[in-house]
Amino acid sequence: MSHISKIILKSLFSKPSTAMYPIKKREYYPNTRGAIENDIKSCIFCGICVKKCPTKGLEVLRDQKQWSIDRCRCISCGACVTACPKKCLTMENTYSAPSTEKKVDRYIQPEDKVQ
Amino acid sequence: MSERMIIPFGPQHPVLPEPIHLSLVLENEKVVDVLPSIGFVHRGLEKLVEKKDFLEYTFVAERICGICSYMHGMGYCQAIENIMNIEIPGRASFLRVIGAEFSRIHSHLLWLGLCADAFGFESLFMHTWKLREQILDLMEEMTGGRVIFSSVKIGGVKKDVDDSLLSKINDVLLELEPQVKEISSVFLESITVRHRLEGVGVLTQDEAVSLGAVGPMLRASGINQDMRKLGYAAYAELDFEPIIDTEGDSMARCRVRIKEIFQSMDLIRQAVAKLPQGPIAAPFKGNPDGEYFSRLEQPRGEVIYYVKGNGTKFLDRMRVRTPTFANLPALIKVLKGCDLADVPILILTIDPCISCTER
Numbered sequence: 001m002s003h004i005s006k007i008i009l010k011s012l013f014s015k016p017s018t019a020m021y022p023i024k025k026r027e028y029y030p031n032t033r034g035a036i037e038n039d040i041k042s043c044i045f046c047g048i049c050v051k052k053c054p055t056k057g058l059e060v061l062r063d064q065k066q067w068s069i070d071r072c073r074c075i076s077c078g079a080c081v082t083a084c085p086k087k088c089l090t091m092e093n094t095y096s097a098p099s100t101e102k103k104v105d106r107y108i109q110p111e112d113k114v115q
Numbered sequence: 116m117s118e119r120m121i122i123p124f125g126p127q128h129p130v131l132p133e134p135i136h137l138s139l140v141l142e143n144e145k146v147v148d149v150l151p152s153i154g155f156v157h158r159g160l161e162k163l164v165e166k167k168d169f170l171e172y173t174f175v176a177e178r179i180c181g182i183c184s185y186m187h188g189m190g191y192c193q194a195i196e197n198i199m200n201i202e203i204p205g206r207a208s209f210l211r212v213i214g215a216e217f218s219r220i221h222s223h224l225l226w227l228g229l230c231a232d233a234f235g236f237e238s239l240f241m242h243t244w245k246l247r248e249q250i251l252d253l254m255e256e257m258t259g260g261r262v263i264f265s266s267v268k269i270g271g272v273k274k275d276v277d278d279s280l281l282s283k284i285n286d287v288l289l290e291l292e293p294q295v296k297e298i299s300s301v302f303l304e305s306i307t308v309r310h311r312l313e314g315v316g317v318l319t320q321d322e323a324v325s326l327g328a329v330g331p332m333l334r335a336s337g338i339n340q341d342m343r344k345l346g347y348a349a350y351a352e353l354d355f356e357p358i359i360d361t362e363g364d365s366m367a368r369c370r371v372r373i374k375e376i377f378q379s380m381d382l383i384r385q386a387v388a389k390l391p392q393g394p395i396a397a398p399f400k401g402n403p404d405g406e407y408f409s410r411l412e413q414p415r416g417e418v419i420y421y422v423k424g425n426g427t428k429f430l431d432r433m434r435v436r437t438p439t440f441a442n443l444p445a446l447i448k449v450l451k452g453c454d455l456a457d458v459p460i461l462i463l464t465i466d467p468c469i470s471c472t473e474r
Contacts, residue, residue: 004236
């Protein structure tokens, strides 16, 4: 047991390896694939993202100028972000907030939209 | 002759990370026969290929298994690239090697931890997984994910690695190597571990070949077979020799995996040093028409991807032969004649991945 004893003693006198959550929150990397956000003001509701989504989690209602995402279906693959012709879709590096029920986030374009 | 009895092992068992059921036929404490049954996590992913187009299916292929997700994506993309004659850029193939070797390190560290857990060495299990965490963090920084990396795409890779991250990779490996050496000395020299692994579940060279074992299971029995030697991705430009052992017991499998961790570290260093400049993905048009067998060396062994396209965006057939599936006959062989107490450790020495097996 002498081999592991050395490692255990070393660990005993060093900082804990686990993060002290919630006092210290984990920092995400710039590359971390998190929640998808839409800058709805520049969205043209072309529907390419809906076609590219492998889990069918997106919906576009052109007449109501509404773009919606089912957060429970999204797998953060980034297919929609790559396909977006206006580059209004972005991928955040933080995950979407946890929720107790399945919810769909709806983005509705304001009437006085700035092109 | 003593009375025979059947002990059900699994699908829920503390040692099993995933569900598999084995009916162990015992004579006293000795296992005389084993009847495996699988199918608890079957998801029909091969059939799904008819409903998802071939680009979307990359995301499904990555989800066949949570541990080798990088290489499942890579195997599928490699098959499609060969059908469509897409030449991937040099930088992309080196980045694929780096990603694949990091997956191998984290998979082998995971296995070492689970192995320690199987014989009740909890502190060794925790310390091994502590090291694995650094690799997962690095993978997240590189690809954006910790489990599903979603980094490989048809034609190349999705994300480039900048110089600062490349130097960080070298720094982390430099820091990690002595720590892995320290932990591996416990596995190789500690009397507690040796007592549980040495001479347990011996698979001879002939048996390994005739039962079609793959990966570390095969190499631990003295067969020199490593699919990386086929030279896919950038392996042809890297200098390495497959790790083999001759004993064929559980300890030999442990030794092979430990040596492969260091080999992977060396391969990553070589790939980082030789990483060429240039694009990371090649553009392509059209749909796959034709068929191809793609062979890769996953941490658990050789995986085969068979893809058949018909010129439309939906594939005709996609078949995966995963390493755990190939290792099951060898597992049954080594289980026969062992003690009941050795069953958990023997199941673990094939590094079972049931999600892969059942797809």
